[in-house]
Amino acid sequence: MNLKIALLPGDGIGPEIVGEAVKVLDAVAKKYGHEFKYEKALVGASAIDATGDPYPEETHQVCLRNDAVLFGAIGDPKYDNNPNAPVRPEQGLLRMRKSLGLFANLRPLAVFDSLAHRSPLKTEIVKGADFLCVRELTGGMYFGRPQGRSEDGNTAYDTCIYTREEIERILELSFKLARGRRKKLTVVDKANVIATSRLWRQIAKEMSPKYPDVEVEFMFVDNAAMQIIQRPTHFDVIVTENLFGDILTDEASVISGSLGMLPSASVGSEVALFEPIHGSYPQAAGKNIANPMATILSAAMLLEHLGLAEEGKAIREAVDKAIEKGIVTEDLANKGEKSYTTSAVGDFVAAAI
Numbered sequence: 001m002n003l004k005i006a007l008l009p010g011d012g013i014g015p016e017i018v019g020e021a022v023k024v025l026d027a028v029a030k031k032y033g034h035e036f037k038y039e040k041a042l043v044g045a046s047a048i049d050a051t052g053d054p055y056p057e058e059t060h061q062v063c064l065r066n067d068a069v070l071f072g073a074i075g076d077p078k079y080d081n082n083p084n085a086p087v088r089p090e091q092g093l094l095r096m097r098k099s100l101g102l103f104a105n106l107r108p109l110a111v112f113d114s115l116a117h118r119s120p121l122k123t124e125i126v127k128g129a130d131f132l133c134v135r136e137l138t139g140g141m142y143f144g145r146p147q148g149r150s151e152d153g154n155t156a157y158d159t160c161i162y163t164r165e166e167i168e169r170i171l172e173l174s175f176k177l178a179r180g181r182r183k184k185l186t187v188v189d190k191a192n193v194i195a196t197s198r199l200w201r202q203i204a205k206e207m208s209p210k211y212p213d214v215e216v217e218f219m220f221v222d223n224a225a226m227q228i229i230q231r232p233t234h235f236d237v238i239v240t241e242n243l244f245g246d247i248l249t250d251e252a253s254v255i256s257g258s259l260g261m262l263p264s265a266s267v268g269s270e271v272a273l274f275e276p277i278h279g280s281y282p283q284a285a286g287k288n289i290a291n292p293m294a295t296i297l298s299a300a301m302l303l304e305h306l307g308l309a310e311e312g313k314a315i316r317e318a319v320d321k322a323i324e325k326g327i328v329t330e331d332l333a334n335k336g337e338k339s340y341t342t343s344a345v346g347d348f349v350a351a352a353i
């Protein structure tokens, strides 16, 4: 198969981890007789530095003309500490999601048995946890207008808006994903307080009879935050709106033992995008210490999304092998044991393909 993949390394450790994922993709292409072609583009703070725009039109075109996008991370401390910066890297990410129609962000959380002891939770609680968070990605408070400040600067406002169409399409996808898993869907909302949540709940109830094989439950977001910690094995597929999903997926990600292990996919009407859940980790940039596994696993999701299931599995197995053999970066190494560099881990996984 010939595949064209857009590479958007972004900021911080982005270029290093995307580089390792490309190594692994090349190994897959060689082994299975495919041809993967890459096209690089700028996004985030590095794009602001080069062009003044965190998501330049050229980058948008590169995304559109490729079969899928592999994205690293964005963010730079010089913007985090300056609330008055006129352009921010995050604006590029939001614009990219919206303009590519990426309305669903899929964040799978699975606890590797061999890493369960690294979880901040007790091993017996996390062992076997395996769920998928489906986060709505292009609606809600992130995009609702009006948003801003009063003239005197002393009042600020955001708007949370959801239309039936936006809710239906994300719920439809979630029901279908639940169907392909353990057939349980948890709809997370705050229907006891906010109007958008009540519309979500109403529509989920309307749609549920179409998926009689899927068991639906409703959970308030504050309770869900607690249940994810207390009984992570309870969940199969969780679906929720943009802001709740942002918060809950960060919470869920640490359960696995390392944020450095978790991939994600953003899908919608246009080209799909694959990225690690963690951020740009600027303190580690250029040091060859960051964990490349989440990006390598994102590449596996990318191949699976494009129909290359066996190839995706080969990547997952190579990652498992690296973990088993202790070929891991410092975030995963046991106390007193040797850890490996970003590129050494990438080399091992590529060779194991």
Ligand code: IPM
Pocket: 090, 093, 246
């Ligand atoms: C994420 C990130 C982004 C978000 C930021 C960087 C804008 O936290 O992908 O979860 O809030 O969506």
Ligand code: MG
Pocket: 246, 247, 250
């Ligand atoms: Mg987030």
